[in-house]
Amino acid sequence: MPVNAYHHVNFYDTDAMAVIHHANYIRWFEIGRVEYLRSIGITLTEMMDDGYVFPITDISAKYVSPGKFDDNLVIETTATALTKAKMCFKYRIYRQEDGQVLVTGKSQNVYTSKETGRIARLPEKYYTRLQAAMEKEKALAAAEVQG
DSSP states (O other), X not given: OOEEEEEEOOGGGBOTTSBBOTHHHHHHHHHHHXXXXXXXXXXXXXXXXTTEEOOEEEEEEEEOSOOBTXXXXXXXXXXXXXXXXXXXXXXXXXXXXXXXXXXXXXXXXXXXXXXXXXXXXXXXXXXXXXXXHHHHHHHHHHHHHHO
């Protein structure tokens, strides 16, 4: 089951053509990731306090339709892969009023030691919560397909 975050498009989110500037979608993917983690009881602050950071190593976006000033957006985030060293997400940002998809995307993040900057294995404290959330999502998706 995806986790949703919301954003109301501000004037400064748009460009000279009066559409959402493409770079903002990458920022909004991050809002989605942070909200996804929060939804399962993990905060980036807690991870950083424990010595872990979560940098992006790969990201992509496909622009489908332009968004505009004053649109209300839904940032839908789903975890797609997890190991003790990395996690992948997919995103779908759509206009809340009419469901029009504006952009889809995906990212890969790696768990890294805040101290050394090297890839680090995620401790069980976080891994078990992430793994349980993904298993729950898969079960709900399977039930939805069958139901």
